[in-house]
Amino acid sequence: MLTRDQNTLLVQTGPDTPMGRLFRRYWIPALLAEELPGPDCDPVRVKLLGEQLIAFRDSEGRIGLLDEFCSHRTASLYFGRNEECGLRCAYHGWKYDVEGNCVDMPSEPANSKFKSRIKQKAYPCVERGGVIWTYMGPPELKPEVPELEWAMLGDGQRFVSKRLQESNYLQAMEGGIDSSHVSFAHRFNLDDDPMHSGTEGNKYLKADTRPKFEVAESDGGLVIGARRNANDEEYYWRITQWIMPWYTIIPPFGTHNPLGGHAWVPIDDTTCWAWSINYHPTRELREDELAAMQNGDGIHSKYVPGTYRPLANKDNDYLMDREAQRQKKTFSGIEGISAQDFSLQESMGAICDRTKERLGTSDAGIILARRRLLAVLDDLEDESLPGLETEHQRVRSTSILLPKATPFKEGAGEALHMVEGEDFVSI
Amino acid sequence: MLTRDQNTLLVQTGPDTPMGRLFRRYWIPALLAEELPGPDCDPVRVKLLGEQLIAFRDSEGRIGLLDEFCSHRTASLYFGRNEECGLRCAYHGWKYDVEGNCVDMPSEPANSKFKSRIKQKAYPCVERGGVIWTYMGPPELKPEVPELEWAMLGDGQRFVSKRLQESNYLQAMEGGIDSSHVSFAHRFNLDDDPMHSGTEGNKYLKADTRPKFEVAESDGGLVIGARRNANDEEYYWRITQWIMPWYTIIPPFGTHNPLGGHAWVPIDDTTCWAWSINYHPTRELREDELAAMQNGDGIHSKYVPGTYRPLANKDNDYLMDREAQRQKKTFSGIEGISAQDFSLQESMGAICDRTKERLGTSDAGIILARRRLLAVLDDLEDESLPGLETEHQRVRSTSILLPKATPFKEGAGEALHMVEGEDFVSI
Amino acid sequence: MLTRDQNTLLVQTGPDTPMGRLFRRYWIPALLAEELPGPDCDPVRVKLLGEQLIAFRDSEGRIGLLDEFCSHRTASLYFGRNEECGLRCAYHGWKYDVEGNCVDMPSEPANSKFKSRIKQKAYPCVERGGVIWTYMGPPELKPEVPELEWAMLGDGQRFVSKRLQESNYLQAMEGGIDSSHVSFAHRFNLDDDPMHSGTEGNKYLKADTRPKFEVAESDGGLVIGARRNANDEEYYWRITQWIMPWYTIIPPFGTHNPLGGHAWVPIDDTTCWAWSINYHPTRELREDELAAMQNGDGIHSKYVPGTYRPLANKDNDYLMDREAQRQKKTFSGIEGISAQDFSLQESMGAICDRTKERLGTSDAGIILARRRLLAVLDDLEDESLPGLETEHQRVRSTSILLPKATPFKEGAGEALHMVEGEDFVSI
Structure with missing residues (x-):
């Protein structure tokens, strides 16, 4: 039997909760490897610890796991085009690489520096054991990839x-x-x-x-x-x-x-x-x-x-x-x-x-x-x-x-x- | 026309509400008799005045109306086995009689006294007029069975x-x-x-x-x-x-x-x-x-x-x-x-x-x-x-x-x- | 990017919100004209700016847009009878004209003056350009019908x-x-x-x-x-x-x-x-x-x-x-x-x-x-x-x-x- 407070502490894992912060110190099984079968495959919606994300594999086979909602106007990147080493939002064409860098911003003037100030939330991923793992915690504390x-x-x-x-x-x-x-x-x-x-x-x-x-x-x-x-x-x-x-x-x-x-x-x-x-x-x-x-x-x-x-x-x-x-x-x-x-x-x-x-x-x-x-x-x-x-x-x-x-x-x-x-x- | 407070008083009947306490002074039509057709029949989920309950008829034909959720780990007794004069939780085998006594606790040591301290919430039931009635109020105030x-x-x-x-x-x-x-x-x-x-x-x-x-x-x-x-x-x-x-x-x-x-x-x-x-x-x-x-x-x-x-x-x-x-x-x-x-x-x-x-x-x-x-x-x-x-x-x-x-x-x-x-x- | 308060101000349009009050200053496209095809046609549920309403065309072809819920006991006028220049609630027969006047109250004594004190919320409507428009704001501020x-x-x-x-x-x-x-x-x-x-x-x-x-x-x-x-x-x-x-x-x-x-x-x-x-x-x-x-x-x-x-x-x-x-x-x-x-x-x-x-x-x-x-x-x-x-x-x-x-x-x-x-x- 737990107190109500203890139970709440244990069950809540969103971004601003104690247990959520603890879990974010570990690598997390995010997808089956088969869900991202190859380069430029279909993007996949992923929800983990209360965060809505989008997973894709880029043209080089690298795995990206981004905030689902575009930094620009919050449209879902699920409708995005996964092509030429990045995921491009279908609304105004902003394009992100697997690290969340905005690599193209075709709706803004060609000489705009705006895109260098945009960073889509991105979590590092690795593939091991048929599973795509991600790490959602502080970069400086990232542990070694699991060896279960x-x-x-x-x-x-x-x-x-x-x-x-x-x-x-x-x-x-x-x-x-x-x-x-x-x-x-x-x-x-x-x-x-x-x-x-x-x-x-x-x-x-x-x-x-x-x-x-x-x-x-x-x-x-x-x-x-x-x-x-x-x-x-x-x-x-x-x-x-x-x-x-x-x-x-x-x-x-x-x-x-x-x-x-x-x-x-x-x-x-x-x-x-x-x-x-x-x-x-x-x-x-x-x-x-x-x-x-x-x-x-x-x-x-x-x-x-x-x-x-x-x-x-x-x-x-x-x-x-x-x-x-x-x-x-x-x-x-x-x-x-x-x-x-x-x-x-x-x-x-x-x-x-x-x-x-x-x-x-x-x-x-x-x-x-x-x-x-x-x-x-x-x-x-x-x-x-x-x-x-x-x-x-x-x-x-x-x-x-x-x-x-x-x-x-x-x-x-x-x-x-x-x-x-x-x-x-x-x- | 009522005030908002009057309306609230009248419509809310949960365990801790005034109208809920009033209604718990009376026998309550709970199920059709035909829903519990005979000894050891299927348990039935019942919700009354906001409380989730489980009804069953034991091997002797007695009617039980228990809290739906097992005292042990809160699994639903809906999945329980109704056999040999009691309803047995499918998770760890705790068994209750129609009065809510824990009559078997096979997951604990044979000499454990723990089960004597467990009492599953249970409401008395009677069958009359094609209806199974229950009484959810204070035992000492239980009235006579309805004679409508x-x-x-x-x-x-x-x-x-x-x-x-x-x-x-x-x-x-x-x-x-x-x-x-x-x-x-x-x-x-x-x-x-x-x-x-x-x-x-x-x-x-x-x-x-x-x-x-x-x-x-x-x-x-x-x-x-x-x-x-x-x-x-x-x-x-x-x-x-x-x-x-x-x-x-x-x-x-x-x-x-x-x-x-x-x-x-x-x-x-x-x-x-x-x-x-x-x-x-x-x-x-x-x-x-x-x-x-x-x-x-x-x-x-x-x-x-x-x-x-x-x-x-x-x-x-x-x-x-x-x-x-x-x-x-x-x-x-x-x-x-x-x-x-x-x-x-x-x-x-x-x-x-x-x-x-x-x-x-x-x-x-x-x-x-x-x-x-x-x-x-x-x-x-x-x-x-x-x-x-x-x-x-x-x-x-x-x-x-x-x-x-x-x-x-x-x-x-x-x-x-x-x-x-x-x-x-x-x- | 807006503050949370700015966003809330912009998106909420219910009756007691600032934006809701602003929008109620304008004529509002409410229904397609074809949704009310002729005199005494079927009543239609309409929801606008958070208000649940019922639209009908009376025997003379006049358009009514009333509070969906009867003033009497709040039953939906959707089940009402649209006949003889008014919409009659199916529960106790109270009848409203397109202006919300209670024109018949057959459940009360014939000499009752009660109906004269009942006014069902009603919004004026006009038909123009294939659209039925309504005005939900203060009557004294009603603008001219749109000329888009x-x-x-x-x-x-x-x-x-x-x-x-x-x-x-x-x-x-x-x-x-x-x-x-x-x-x-x-x-x-x-x-x-x-x-x-x-x-x-x-x-x-x-x-x-x-x-x-x-x-x-x-x-x-x-x-x-x-x-x-x-x-x-x-x-x-x-x-x-x-x-x-x-x-x-x-x-x-x-x-x-x-x-x-x-x-x-x-x-x-x-x-x-x-x-x-x-x-x-x-x-x-x-x-x-x-x-x-x-x-x-x-x-x-x-x-x-x-x-x-x-x-x-x-x-x-x-x-x-x-x-x-x-x-x-x-x-x-x-x-x-x-x-x-x-x-x-x-x-x-x-x-x-x-x-x-x-x-x-x-x-x-x-x-x-x-x-x-x-x-x-x-x-x-x-x-x-x-x-x-x-x-x-x-x-x-x-x-x-x-x-x-x-x-x-x-x-x-x-x-x-x-x-x-x-x-x-x-x-």
């Missing part, structure tokens, strides 16, 4: 999708931190999930619905251990990494299945992008795996055609099927791991009112993540922040059996760190 | 429907109190209305559009007499009962036709449920009558499929037919008694601005109903309130011819009281 | 349409004042526009995108000269008239093509009517011209059937065609002169935030129009205002070649004044 494991792999080893979530980012991210709901919301679907197949983890998940949580701070955020009974001597540990400000890594199910992870990125205060990534550090994804992911299975989604909005959404009650619920084909009546999560998260309202909740011991990860986010607000000006340095990002989640007496961080040891080219640890 | 005539009859003697009205409850209820509009809004349709057929009442209604109103306080609310000319010696009186807080009984048209009544129940401040009831105290409804009611005739409505929203609604201009209006098939161009009323009521705006109206003598019933509602706000803490006691509810409307010199209340006499098993009085 | 050239011509010499624009009126009107955008937004479509055909103007427009602006005050508003290079000795001048409060006249393209003009009339603060008029002072419009106009070509629009909303609108991204944009069939990807303008204007947001713009020398007309509107707010009570007198309205735009040394107003001379029955001046 999934972002550093070869293209064949990774599948990235994004999905519109019609709620604040925080309740979405809390779902990614929360290992406890898996035994319920996904209970009847663990066996058919492509990421879960053929492992003994499902067995423990279903048998013990009351995980005991232990949470430790990491350099980048939190390491969240959820302990379930396995046998007389051992516990089954599912250990989740939360990397500031919004990345979660799902504990694996066997080493033969791909890993999964998420990024939970605010569009504005009432919607967010749920980024979903499957990847395998030591092999390429198989065709059948890719086909399932492209089909929207597992943590990915089926879309309303032409959009990134899920086909099952609040306007159609997430295609609720009460009969399937009654027959224990699904726990909530909603089909698909992804929709099972976001239907419940969106049902809390656009912004969850955390003054009304009653948290238990199984919410330890969520409680500490909120606490850490709020605490970091005091260090907004620090050069280093949790999760900012690439070393903080080179971590792994794991699922292991440990003797009952062994503390989980000690027992997991190197399994929590990424080692390039080497496999991860999972039962 | 239509609620006490056998199932075959009654037909109940509900309809979404997209306006504040008050302008809807005022339509129910107002006998004067019948001569206009329904003018060309009185003869084909099933409740009106074969009576001389229509004749007087059309001949004298200028009823003279006399209004008297009753124990339960108001008795509103509308006097029209009949012949040299007599007046035709249509006498309407308004029973606090929101019931109206339509004066009858002959004793061979069913009676009609309404309840006008706030969903929130801009929408309400218009409950419509036909009933006959001394006989079962005929098949042809039931067929017409099910078809949405008379005071009932045709719906957008799968909803209780009328097919003729503000998004389609109530299926306005100007040609029918010109040809005097309908007075306003709208078809159907019910839609003729709510189209005009909704056209006042979501909340009627009563600072702008100019009331005449024909508005006496409305004026006094508002006055009485406002006056009762001073007695909010009283044990007894008008309309609260079952004796207040055992009343009837009537339509009679009275000698010109006879005062209407005196002339109507026992016709205004319900006598079980005996017929009502009407010409 | 297009309004005074015979029916065959004029084509008038209106179109819903989903933005504040000011950014729409600024588009009409702004001659500079023509070289860009319409660049690839000048030659196929019916108003532009067969003239040398297009050549200069495309060759010189950097017009130099000179602006002078006129009695009625502004005369805005946009100078482009023509040849060694001459400039090509396009001279636009802006007539207070919201009329613009497009400079002509040859004298064989019809002229064009607009009125930009606030519906409320976030929508406006864009009136578009083509006309020729000395000949009737040809059938092929009329066919093109009726088809929505040029400054006119294709509509969503049954509405005045453009078929290309913000809900369908204005039917953006990126391929046509790439192939230089259109500059912005949007088809049609009209949609090219309003797509950009609406893209600024419902109300353009003028604190963010950066104006250049080509925006001189817009800057001075705003300045003049703001300045006139100090003279709100004056009997005469710019554009109020018919003499102010009898002006013409022109497009001419002038020797480089000749000042444009001097060079244009009588070309800027309307002379009945004589042709206008244009190359």
Whole structure:
């Protein structure tokens, strides 16, 4: 349970908010690389942290991310012409390069110096891991480009999708931190999930619905251990990494299945992008795996055609099927791991009112993540922040059996760190 | 005409408003019984007086009406599993019984006492007269279950429907109190209305559009007499009962036709449920009558499929037919008694601005109903309130011819009281 | 760039705002004459300057424009019966004539004097030039009916349409004042526009995108000269008239093509009517011209059937065609002169935030129009205002070649004044 002020601090991410300033210290997943397929492709509207922007790739392939509205008369650059190394406003022809410089102003006298005084807001972008990232913070504090494991792999080893979530980012991210709901919301679907197949983890998940949580701070955020009974001597540990400000890594199910992870990125205060990534550090994804992911299975989604909005959404009650619920084909009546999560998260309202909740011991990860986010607000000006340095990002989640007496961080040891080219640890 | 403050007092019914507190002293029609057809049926979202709730019937057939949002993390219980005598949240499996007790908390340690400290908001419910009623007020002040005539009859003697009205409850209820509009809004349709057929009442209604109103306080609310000319010696009186807080009984048209009544129940401040009831105290409804009611005739409505929203609604201009209006098939161009009323009521705006109206003598019933509602706000803490006691509810409307010199209340006499098993009085 | 306060002053036009009071000093284009086709026709909802009104033509053909909501109980008169020289409310039968007098009150006693005390808000109307005009200001200050050239011509010499624009009126009107955008937004479509055909103007427009602006005050508003290079000795001048409060006249393209003009009339603060008029002072419009106009070509629009909303609108991204944009069939990807303008204007947001713009020398007309509107707010009570007198309205735009040394107003001379029955001046 939070005070109203604490909740407000956590959920608001616009330009002039504390959390908005914090998030602007990090690189932000902005678009799928495929949304800007090549030089001079169509400009794309992008909204991030409440700012309306326009993305384009110029004739040389450079990526621009500009204020959507032209400096001149505030017409949208969405209608602009992307040609000859710049985006030209369709109203009076002002043209900007990827850095926001006004490189042509054909409506003013040829000898005018006016254009040198115009600077369209522009954010630097890089492409890595199938994602176009941007940095919206103070230039002098720009950190290194993220080196999350999934972002550093070869293209064949990774599948990235994004999905519109019609709620604040925080309740979405809390779902990614929360290992406890898996035994319920996904209970009847663990066996058919492509990421879960053929492992003994499902067995423990279903048998013990009351995980005991232990949470430790990491350099980048939190390491969240959820302990379930396995046998007389051992516990089954599912250990989740939360990397500031919004990345979660799902504990694996066997080493033969791909890993999964998420990024939970605010569009504005009432919607967010749920980024979903499957990847395998030591092999390429198989065709059948890719086909399932492209089909929207597992943590990915089926879309309303032409959009990134899920086909099952609040306007159609997430295609609720009460009969399937009654027959224990699904726990909530909603089909698909992804929709099972976001239907419940969106049902809390656009912004969850955390003054009304009653948290238990199984919410330890969520409680500490909120606490850490709020605490970091005091260090907004620090050069280093949790999760900012690439070393903080080179971590792994794991699922292991440990003797009952062994503390989980000690027992997991190197399994929590990424080692390039080497496999991860999972039962 | 009201002051802005008076209007605000009357129209706002949320938990912390005076009128909201008053309404919470009464039993409230919450759902049609058919919406919860049997044990372990689908949970149903319910909104009443601004509160979002979830209704269900447990394995034993008991009715629960809980806060929609789980005490734990505020996910909607709409996605919950209704099984084994409780509703289980789909997120982390917390389970509530119909009284809001947390009877299972499988996400917490088996020996946790946490669940005994959790109480989901729950309102008591009863089923009577085809309606599920709830009581949302202070438990120690809970009154007896309503004994309105239509609620006490056998199932075959009654037909109940509900309809979404997209306006504040008050302008809807005022339509129910107002006998004067019948001569206009329904003018060309009185003869084909099933409740009106074969009576001389229509004749007087059309001949004298200028009823003279006399209004008297009753124990339960108001008795509103509308006097029209009949012949040299007599007046035709249509006498309407308004029973606090929101019931109206339509004066009858002959004793061979069913009676009609309404309840006008706030969903929130801009929408309400218009409950419509036909009933006959001394006989079962005929098949042809039931067929017409099910078809949405008379005071009932045709719906957008799968909803209780009328097919003729503000998004389609109530299926306005100007040609029918010109040809005097309908007075306003709208078809159907019910839609003729709510189209005009909704056209006042979501909340009627009563600072702008100019009331005449024909508005006496409305004026006094508002006055009485406002006056009762001073007695909010009283044990007894008008309309609260079952004796207040055992009343009837009537339509009679009275000698010109006879005062209407005196002339109507026992016709205004319900006598079980005996017929009502009407010409 | 404006201050926030200046922008607020300019964009708000409700009854109690300074600009709203200014606009109410002028006759206002309210409906197309065809919307009220004859005596006792269907009433039509009209919203102007934030006021909800109802228009009708009575049995004698007189035009009424009343407050939409009945004085009695605020039901909408849209459902009223238009018959026997008045509009009768469908709720209780109160009937109003075109002056707002309550001429019948059948719900009250026959001898009641109440109706004489009821006055429904009513605005005087006149029909001229295919348009029904209304005056919403103080009766004692009512000016003469407008004598804009297009309004005074015979029916065959004029084509008038209106179109819903989903933005504040000011950014729409600024588009009409702004001659500079023509070289860009319409660049690839000048030659196929019916108003532009067969003239040398297009050549200069495309060759010189950097017009130099000179602006002078006129009695009625502004005369805005946009100078482009023509040849060694001459400039090509396009001279636009802006007539207070919201009329613009497009400079002509040859004298064989019809002229064009607009009125930009606030519906409320976030929508406006864009009136578009083509006309020729000395000949009737040809059938092929009329066919093109009726088809929505040029400054006119294709509509969503049954509405005045453009078929290309913000809900369908204005039917953006990126391929046509790439192939230089259109500059912005949007088809049609009209949609090219309003797509950009609406893209600024419902109300353009003028604190963010950066104006250049080509925006001189817009800057001075705003300045003049703001300045006139100090003279709100004056009997005469710019554009109020018919003499102010009898002006013409022109497009001419002038020797480089000749000042444009001097060079244009009588070309800027309307002379009945004589042709206008244009190359």
